[in-house]
Amino acid sequence: MNKGKLNGSVDKEKKRVQGCSLGPVENLEAHVRPEWWRGIFNHLYLKTDGDVVGDALLTGRETDLFCRALDLKADDRVLDLCCGQGRHTLELARRGYRAEGLDRSHYLVQKARASSRQDGLNVRFREGDARKLPYRPDSFDVILLLGNSFGYFESGEDDRRVLEGVARVLKPGGRVLLDIADGGWLKENFQKRSWEWIDKKHFVCRERSLSSDGTRLISREVITRSDHGVIADQFYAERLYTRDEIVALLAAAGFSGVQVHGEIATESGRGQDLGMMERRIIVTAAIDKPWSPAAPGAKTGLMQVAVVFGDPRQRDEIKPDCVFDEDDFFTLNQLKAALGELKGYRFRFLDGHDTLPADLGKLRGSVDYVFNLCDEGYFNDPRMELHVPALLEMFGIPYTGAGPQCLAACYDKSLVRGAAREMRIPVPEAVFLRGGETICDLPFRLPAIVKPNAGDSSFGITERSVAWTVEDLSAAIAGFRDYYGFDRPVLIEEYLTGPDLSVGIVGNPPESYTVLPIIEEDYSALPAGLPRICGYEAKWLPESPYWKITSVKADLPEETEKAIVEWSARLAVRLGCRDYCRFDWRLSAAGEPKLLEVNPNPGWCWDGHLAKMAGIAGISYPGMIGMILRAAERRILGEERAAGGRD
Known part of the structure; x- marks a missing residue:
């Protein structure tokens, strides 16, 4: 149970037809999609898991525990990673903490934003992949991974990538807290089958088994609406970490001072099957690392930006006479004038394509990024528009706009x-x-x-x-x-x-x-x-x-x-x-x-x-x-x- 299992469900239940269940299945693992967690956290998730994720009192008690385990300070900047509908993020914000959230589910992020507006809170929620955190290094004091939101990926290597990303965006000395299933206990005590009414119209039947290698718990949920029949039949898998394994994984990702704070006894308002949430442990760790190198513009306080154009010296077949004319130079001057009105920047301009690879190579470490306006293409060949961002990627220089694959x-x-x-x-x-x-x-x-x-x-x-x-x-x-x-x-x-x-x-x-x-x-x-x-x-x-x-x-x-x-x-x-x-x-x-x-x-x-x-x-x-x-x-x-x- 909990944290996302609704593979293939739709938003409008009344459009579902009866009889969409697969019937008896011998091997649950064979039906788990590699990325079962994509796009499946929706309104049905909030129904099946509502006894936990919709319980405000339980959320408050959990937040008390997390704050104590972390010794959370009022000025700590906190990221609730895999935040779902933002229940913990919003609770922290109500208590005055600087919290924000990130989650892969568009549906749940929209719910979180709506709740933030309704409560008059100014909380930022973003959509994103936990393996590719969209934050600069040294951004947060604390990162939370709560509600058993860790271990979804098919490969344990991806779990390590998540923790390495967490280490990157934490400040030196920053802390991480994981609220995860006690994998060792769950392997021996999971419920193989259960069913329960989740409201007056819906009931859910569940089946579970261990994966063939014994590292994941495979689950199936068949959700039925009494007046419409089966509305979802989905499979999911979550990795089971023992206490020793999660400690070792955190150490491998660069964390130290790992502490296991004991168990959380989850309570269900329905008194029913708790699944992966039945026995959880709290783990904290700190990252010991130096501060990341300062960005090129840090000393001056100005953003250092190089602007790349087409080459006015080269032939351009798109233009009527195949050359840059007065209108083109006027357009370039208008752009430069517009850039001159922006505060906080220092711009330099590159338009010579004969030396462009060498010139771009010299930019590394001296600019914050490149403003790529070379839509004419390398040597003004539109088929080679993608070559400029490709060069920038080879040199490791960030840039504006689309990458080579998109342009192609x-x-x-x-x-x-x-x-x-x-x-x-x-x-x-x-x-x-x-x-x-x-x-x-x-x-x-x-x-x-x-x-x-x-x-x-x-x-x-x-x-x-x-x-x-x-x-x-x-x-x-x-x-x-x-x-x-x-x-x-x-x-x-x-x-x-x-x-x-x-x-x-x-x-x-x-x-x-x-x-x-x-x-x-x-x-x-x-x-x-x-x-x-x-x-x-x-x-x-x-x-x-x-x-x-x-x-x-x-x-x-x-x-x-x-x-x-x-x-x-x-x-x-x-x-x-x-x-x-x-x-x-x-x-x-x-x-x-x-x-x-x-x-x-x-x-x-x-x-x-x-x-x-x-x-x-x-x-x-x-x-x-x-x-x-x-x-x-x-x-x-x-x-x-x-x-x-x-x-």
Whole structure:
């Protein structure tokens, strides 16, 4: 029992069908998924474990015990790791401690945040993986791992990684407290079968067995709603540590002064099966380590940032004359002026790609991070945009924006479409043509739009890309290949005729991010007969009628806007977008939103789409740039360093 077992459950029980149980199972272990704990802490968890995790009096008594074991001080900064719905975090905050929480479950973190607001508490809750703590070194005085939240991973090596991460983010002399099952006792005394009513409509049946190697307790729960039948049948496994084993594991992770404080006798308000919570032990330890080296900007109090651009000396095939022109230099100067308005920074600029690897190598140890604005790509080749962050990773230098894998994936529109479809996010119907292939039949009706499968900045998308007839389609494909090369893959997509939309996100979903106002392209100034697209002409050719396109705040039905925002945030997580990103959507004639493409590291210029969205929200251009920087700093350096002393 307790701490997460609801594999495959859904939020709306009434949509469950009867008879979803597997029936008798001979080998429980064979049905445990490697990452059973992902996404399973939900409303059913709060029902099955409510007799413990929902008991305020029990939470208070446990908190008394933890405070005594740690000799907790009023000014200690405390992290409740794997905090669940935040019951201990909030109790500590009510007592005046500086506590915050982190958990993998989006559902439980949202519950914790709601409880914090309801109680008038200013407690910070974050989503994250316990093996990859998103905090800078030496951040906390105390870290708690409570309620038997340790030992979920399939490999014991991952448990050690958790403790090593704890050691990293603790201050020198910091303490950790583990509240875990007494594994030695539980191996001999676990209940093989039980069942109980958890409220007037739900009851749960449980089965347990030891894993084949004897190191984990395998559990199964079948949850039934009396008026709807079985609503969940799930399996989970938790590692059983003896007292000697947990002491040895803490020592291996660098801790000393390990103390076992004895047993906790858990009480259930229902007087029923307590499972893994039946016999628990409290273990504390301290970390003896030096302070981490000071960040480059610590001495001056200024954040030291290097800004990397495209190379204005090199050829750039995306631009109309393949060179940087006055508008490009004006854009660079606007960016530098915006950076100059931000307090607390010292910037240096790099744009020479002939010496870029050597120049980046010299930055290590002298900057806090790199502001990567080289969206043109290494040597202004968009196919090599990922090379700049790859170089930075090789040198061990933090940087803003997406990593190489994200940039590579999002450069391929067909791959993005596949990821979206897998997530049940709507995309236009389409056909992918490899170099040299010809189209025979479309799985959708014309009109269609022909675009390069790989690329950005609307390169290769013009008014001739939209095909209303079969002849138009053949001409569009032939024209594209004549100009851009016969070997370039082509994507033929259904041409949507509804509003053309774009949404920007600054921050890092699902944890901390801002969604900027959705904008719509206003095509009212276009002459009749021209297709309503925001292609290459609109972005690069001032003499084109497409130059007259403007962007306005979109006026969408509430449900449509909500869906677009939710899908965009989920895609940002799935594809690995970081710090800022933009998502292009278009509505069908019937008003259904469909994803066109994902833009990690989108255009940052003063008059670009992201800046337009920010302007609608009342955010200045320097303010938008500052938001991107702070989002990266929170991810790279931690909240305190990101927020200190800057606008």
